[in-house]
Amino acid sequence: MKQLSFTAILAVFCLIASLNDVFAQVEQLQEAGKLTGSFQTDVQLYFPDSIIGAQAVREKVLSNSYLQLTYQQGGFTAGLRYEAYLDPLLGFDRRYTGQGIANRFITYKGDQLEVTAGNFYGQFGNGIVFRAYQEWTLGIDNSMDGIRAKFRPFKGVTLTGMIGKQRRFFDHSAGIVRGGDLNVEMNELIAAWREKDTRLTLGASIVSRYEADTDPVYILPENVAAYSGRFGLRRGDFTLDGEAAWKINDPMSKNKYVYNTGSAYYLNGTYARKGIGFSVSAKRIDNFDFRSEREVNFTESTLSFLPAISRQHTYRLITLYPYATQFNGEAGFAGSVFYKIPRNSKIGGKYGTLITLNFSRIVGLDTSFVVPGFIYESNFAGGREKTYFDDFSLEINRKWTSKFTSILSYVYLQYNKDIIEFGTPTAGYGTVDVHFAVLELQYRLKTRQAIRTEIQHMYTKQDKGSWAMALVEYSVAPNWYFTLFDEYNYGNSNPDLRVHYYNGQVAFAHNTYRISMGYGRQRAGLLCVGGICRVVPASNGFTLSINTTF
Numbered sequence: 001m002k003q004l005s006f007t008a009i010l011a012v013f014c015l016i017a018s019l020n021d022v023f024a025q026v027e028q029l030q031e032a033g034k035l036t037g038s039f040q041t042d043v044q045l046y047f048p049d050s051i052i053g054a055q056a057v058r059e060k061v062l063s064n065s066y067l068q069l070t071y072q073q074g075g076f077t078a079g080l081r082y083e084a085y086l087d088p089l090l091g092f093d094r095r096y097t098g099q100g101i102a103n104r105f106i107t108y109k110g111d112q113l114e115v116t117a118g119n120f121y122g123q124f125g126n127g128i129v130f131r132a133y134q135e136w137t138l139g140i141d142n143s144m145d146g147i148r149a150k151f152r153p154f155k156g157v158t159l160t161g162m163i164g165k166q167r168r169f170f171d172h173s174a175g176i177v178r179g180g181d182l183n184v185e186m187n188e189l190i191a192a193w194r195e196k197d198t199r200l201t202l203g204a205s206i207v208s209r210y211e212a213d214t215d216p217v218y219i220l221p222e223n224v225a226a227y228s229g230r231f232g233l234r235r236g237d238f239t240l241d242g243e244a245a246w247k248i249n250d251p252m253s254k255n256k257y258v259y260n261t262g263s264a265y266y267l268n269g270t271y272a273r274k275g276i277g278f279s280v281s282a283k284r285i286d287n288f289d290f291r292s293e294r295e296v297n298f299t300e301s302t303l304s305f306l307p308a309i310s311r312q313h314t315y316r317l318i319t320l321y322p323y324a325t326q327f328n329g330e331a332g333f334a335g336s337v338f339y340k341i342p343r344n345s346k347i348g349g350k351y352g353t354l355i356t357l358n359f360s361r362i363v364g365l366d367t368s369f370v371v372p373g374f375i376y377e378s379n380f381a382g383g384r385e386k387t388y389f390d391d392f393s394l395e396i397n398r399k400w401t402s403k404f405t406s407i408l409s410y411v412y413l414q415y416n417k418d419i420i421e422f423g424t425p426t427a428g429y430g431t432v433d434v435h436f437a438v439l440e441l442q443y444r445l446k447t448r449q450a451i452r453t454e455i456q457h458m459y460t461k462q463d464k465g466s467w468a469m470a471l472v473e474y475s476v477a478p479n480w481y482f483t484l485f486d487e488y489n490y491g492n493s494n495p496d497l498r499v500h501y502y503n504g505q506v507a508f509a510h511n512t513y514r515i516s517m518g519y520g521r522q523r524a525g526l527l528c529v530g531g532i533c534r535v536v537p538a539s540n541g542f543t544l545s546i547n548t549t550f
Helices: 001-034 415-423
Strands: 034-046 061-073 074-086 098-109 114-120 144-151 155-167 175-187 198-210 224-233 238-247 260-272 276-286 329-341 353-363 367-373 375-378 388-397 406-416 431-444 449-458 467-476 479-487 500-508 514-522 526-530 532-536 539-549
Touching: 238 353, 388 415, 406 415
Parallel strands: none
Antiparallel strands: 034 061, 034 539, 061 074, 074 098, 098 114, 114 144, 144 155, 155 175, 175 198, 198 224, 224 238, 238 260, 260 276, 276 329, 329 353, 353 388, 367 375, 388 406, 406 431, 431 449, 449 467, 467 479, 479 500, 500 514, 514 539, 526 532
16 A cells, blocks of 8 residues: 555656646747646545445546647637546546547637537537537536537627537547527617617527437437527516427437427526526426437437526535436426625624525426327426425525624425436335535634534435534635535434545645645435536545646
């Protein structure tokens, strides 16, 4: 173990030394144009821990790293990203194993025309029929590799066309993806509307995938198209956005080879002014799992982005039960209200008090087959007896003095673990009822020093039982951050699993550099961002993260 630790430390120092040479080359290139970039490496040294189910890792040390470089001169921009997974951190797909240039592109941008060759990201509208993006924490990179052109024939009008293949680990998905998008800002297009207070944007998209039919049993469509229309309305403090999308039949194992067409609807409205605001969202999804390759799993080769409308909680214990969008069918609505009790009032205090309420409900669709096993009918609003997720939360945020603030939160969840995590009502876990509360306190000690604490408690009789957590964070801005926390699964029905998940971290930040190190246990569960999730296995060990931009 001593030899292994020395090797890991030596590798880090060699990496930092090699960066000096890179930065020297950067300075030379910047003389001719503008060169920017970023670097990140995440390293973990693993130990087996039978109590929490952390398995032994053969390599002992795993790492994910990348270096992004972008060079711009005049109307041209070129870039590349070198990635190394040696081997991938636990929880990331092992098919990432390896290293190489995973992303490269060149773009020309003129007054009316913009053309990109190589890898590119982007989305049409809200992303329902097309979104290519990277989410480093989830191991998602579904960039397109091909050609994209944007044309602006008139002020306020943008036409986008693309063709290519989608990245899948260090290779490509089987399907060829073609698409087009029209976006019209009506107030820019129509001169008489330019000074109007009401702003209107309209758009339409179409995306298709070609993949050969090689299935020995089913007759599968080789060209699958999805199309959508959308609008965005703004007036003063009020906004309203909506999009509707449809997809032709796309039978695959994930939808049990049904031949139904797909549909997705999304609507969101907000109103906000000083001291008060609200938002309301609704969505319905039916058989809308759209990918650039049929028979892939999890987050691989996704073309559509169907975000969860429920609140994205960030406190650690409640993230045990995040909602993941159900592509095969769901309907839901969400609403939130915030109100700030005025300053210098009896209830609001000297600085005022912010109160936020959130509620969301996601249900499944009632379906009945009209052609057994192949075509079904579904109700529009969803079934009351098929609740997937209920979420109610209350948050009270108050500043007591110039140095002391507090946040008190309560959350109640109903979490259908069978559907959300396993995709079947027969998985045997049932619905988990969760009551969660947290008190967060922050006190500024001196001009640049602060201490923050969290006391969390989560009560449930199902699944792994109740949890408690305590966290303390001490910061010396803008450079040093020290964090200690412990999660305790005291309510587990198995006394041997009533264990502590302790963790300690220290981080140093200077200019554009940030280095953090830590040690502790990681509980198994789901890690979700925007309704897209990946499984995180239990682990125990040291972590090191280095990132910088230049």
